[in-house]
Amino acid sequence: MRVVFMGTPSFAVPSLRALAAAYDVALVITRPDAVRSRGKVLEPSPVKAAAIELGLPVLEASRMTDEVLEALRDARADVFCVAAYGCILPDEVLTMAPGGCVNVHASLLPRWRGAAPIQRCILEGDEETGVSIMRIGHGVDTGDYCAQASCAVAGKTADELTAELARLGGELLVEVLPSVVDGSVAWTVQDEGLVTHAAKISKSEMKLDPASSVEANVRRVFASSDAAPARCAVAGKALRVLGVAASDACEAAPGSFRVAGKRVFLGCVDGSFELLEIKPDGKRAMSASAWAAGLREPQGSWELLA
Structure with missing residues (x-):
């Protein structure tokens, strides 16, 4: 043939x-x-x-x-x-x-x-x-x-x-x-x-949002790509989220983050999810625990990027 x-x-x-x-x-x-x-x-x-x-x-x-x-x-x-x-x-x-x-x-x-x-x-x-x-x-x-x-x-x-x-x-x-x-x-x-x-995925659809559910944010990360990355701001720092997991290991209030035992958790309206791998703007990809080691405070706020 x-x-x-x-x-x-x-x-x-x-x-x-x-x-x-x-x-x-x-x-x-x-x-x-x-x-x-x-x-x-x-x-x-x-x-x-x-x-x-x-x-x-x-x-x-x-x-x-x-x-x-x-x-x-x-x-x-x-x-x-x-x-x-x-x-x-x-x-x-x-x-x-x-x-x-x-x-x-x-x-x-x-x-x-x-x-x-x-x-x-x-x-x-x-x-x-x-x-x-x-x-x-x-x-x-x-x-x-x-x-x-x-x-x-x-x-x-x-x-x-x-x-x-x-x-x-x-x-x-x-x-x-x-x-x-x-x-x-x-x-x-x-x-x-x-x-x-x-329809083609827009960058705005991939923005992580503390007003969304844990499941919705986790899905955004799994569906993200170089063309439409999953992004948010944690402790005032813009970053791309490369890996996450839904987790009940730590409770974080909606819009807040907590570092517990070198693990980073972001709070949503119905629970928390854990950051596993991230890429801060202008830097290389790294584990969330390595990134968190450089934070001044073990807790604070996270937000939707404008």
């Missing part, structure tokens, strides 16, 4: 690797090199790096130009596979391959259509999430799906859940692809009455 793969971030890499191990990947399309970290140096996408390692032909494109369309035709693929490519695909591309164009989406559709399904399922406290192999259509994640696989959400950060779903997606894609190409697969129409939308 000949396959064209389109993807860009690390989430897409396990799908590419799984396809390359099972089928003939004729072409990989990914978005162009970009500044992807704190430095100013252009870096290849994770998919490009993986494709080069695998010895696969790569074409960088941020849109479907005539050159890209010609390359897609020349690939003579049986099916196009997509995982977080980041580009709108025109009708010509969707219908070019005999097997059509299928996408690996990181949710159990129709729940969490959109840009941030993984973070949204954490913020909402979903018990489970998963991946869906779906047809690409004109709406945002509105296409029929033919296969799903699920996993538990609790206790996993967005990075951890992303890695797990990426692996599940690659395995499921390879498993279902032959039946997609030969037309024997059964497609399920999404129930519009069950749709939820996963």
Whole structure:
């Protein structure tokens, strides 16, 4: 089976690797090199790096130009596979391959259509999430799906859940692809009455708030990312919170913090949670206990950042 793969971030890499191990990947399309970290140096996408390692032909494109369309035709693929490519695909591309164009989406559709399904399922406290192999259509994640696989959400950060779903997606894609190409697969129409939308996460949503519940604040930390970090101010010092745990080991009044036995607790409206790892502005990441050793007082206030 000949396959064209389109993807860009690390989430897409396990799908590419799984396809390359099972089928003939004729072409990989990914978005162009970009500044992807704190430095100013252009870096290849994770998919490009993986494709080069695998010895696969790569074409960088941020849109479907005539050159890209010609390359897609020349690939003579049986099916196009997509995982977080980041580009709108025109009708010509969707219908070019005999097997059509299928996408690996990181949710159990129709729940969490959109840009941030993984973070949204954490913020909402979903018990489970998963991946869906779906047809690409004109709406945002509105296409029929033919296969799903699920996993538990609790206790996993967005990075951890992303890695797990990426692996599940690659395995499921390879498993279902032959039946997609030969037309024997059964497609399920999404129930519009069950749709939820996963809008892009804003930085303001990730701000920790003493007026919120312990659970809400803990979920914000687990769902946070470099693009939308969980932040607050403790003892007047702005910091990013990297690790937390709900805890009843120490009672702290709402809006206050306490250091007890080298452990740092922040009080919310319904209890306290413990800081485990933090990154003060302008400094390196460190354990909360190491940071607390530099505080003048073992208790004080914490607040929502403006």
